[in-house]
Every structure is written in structure tokens, then in C-alpha cells.
Amino acid sequence: MSTKIFVNLPVKDLAKSIAFFSRLGYTVNSRFTDDNAGCLVISDSIFAMLLTESSFKAFTEMEIPDTATSAQAILALGLDSRAEVDELVAKAVAAGATEPRGATDEGFLYGRSFADLDGHLWEAFWMDPAALPD
Structure with a gap:
């Protein structure tokens, strides 16, 4: 399915x-x-x-969170390479996004994040499953 x-x-x-x-x-x-x-x-x-x-x-009858002070979710996008991660975040920042924190690099896992125009958090990451620690 x-x-x-x-x-x-x-x-x-x-x-x-x-x-x-x-x-x-x-x-x-x-x-x-x-x-x-x-x-x-x-x-x-x-x-x-x-x-x-x-x-x-x-x-919904619930309030829409103020993204300046709270986060309801982080939307993570798995990409095919570290270069694609960098490219996507660079495009986002050039288009008006902010980068709320620096890159994370654990060798097998590389990621960067951006907040879109409405403050929604997006995580772009690449992972090498063959290099995962036990």
C-alpha cells in the first residue's frame, strides 16, 4: 500500500x-x-x-501557533546528497527564509534547517545508511 x-x-x-x-x-x-x-x-x-x-x-477550532515563539512541527526532507541539502537551504535563504541554527554533521548524517516565510521549520538532511553506527 x-x-x-x-x-x-x-x-x-x-x-x-x-x-x-x-x-x-x-x-x-x-x-x-x-x-x-x-x-x-x-x-x-x-x-x-x-x-x-x-x-x-x-x-480546527484550535489557535494557530505563533511561529515566532513556538514550534508545532519540524518538517524533515530526506535528500540524496549533502550538496542537495546545502543547495536547498541556500535557495530558501535567498528566497527570504532564515536559518535558525547551523549545520549538523555526524558523518553518516548531515542536516541544515530553515524557517519559511511563515516561520514553519523545515529540516533538510542526508543520511548514509551504510555508515550508521551500531
Whole structure:
């Protein structure tokens, strides 16, 4: 069984968020995009639904966390190489993201992070399973 994941993220400015992620090389599925939501295609089975805050609130009665002071999740993207990790984070920062902490390098695991325009945390990482310690 193949499972797809659709992560729903509230955004303050849908057009700016779509432009940001487009600069990172991701595409938007226009069939599931309108004035209230943008369907960001991360891979064949991973999508992020960028929802205006009012649309996001239709799914929950809970408050949207203030990303300046709290984190609800860290979205981790496994990439094929260390170079891809560096490239993605460099594109994100050039497009307006911040890098909340420096790179981590454990030999078999390399990662960097960025906070997108709305403060959502993303972790880009590469791992060499053959080099995992016992």
C-alpha cells in the first residue's frame, strides 16, 4: 500500500508562499489550488497544502501557533546528497527564509534547517545508511 501525505500549513500570504517554494524548485498542482489554498508538490507522495489562515481555521477550532515563539512541527526532507541539502537551504535563504541554527554533521548524517516565510521549520538532511553506527 502506498500512502500519500498532505501536510496542511497556515500561511499569511498565499501568493508569497507559493512564490517562495517555487524558488526552491517545487511545483504547485493547479487542480488543487485556488485563492484559499495552494497544493505544493514535494514528491510523488508528499504534498504541502498551503492554506490561508482563514481556510486553515476551518479545519480546527484550535489557535494557530505563533511561529515566532513556538514550534508545532519540524518538517524533515530526506535528500540524496549533502550538496542537495546545502543547495536547498541556500535557495530558501535567498528566497527570504532564515536559518535558525547551523549545520549538523555526524558523518553518516548531515542536516541544515530553515524557517519559511511563515516561520514553519523545515529540516533538510542526508543520511548514509551504510555508515550508521551500531
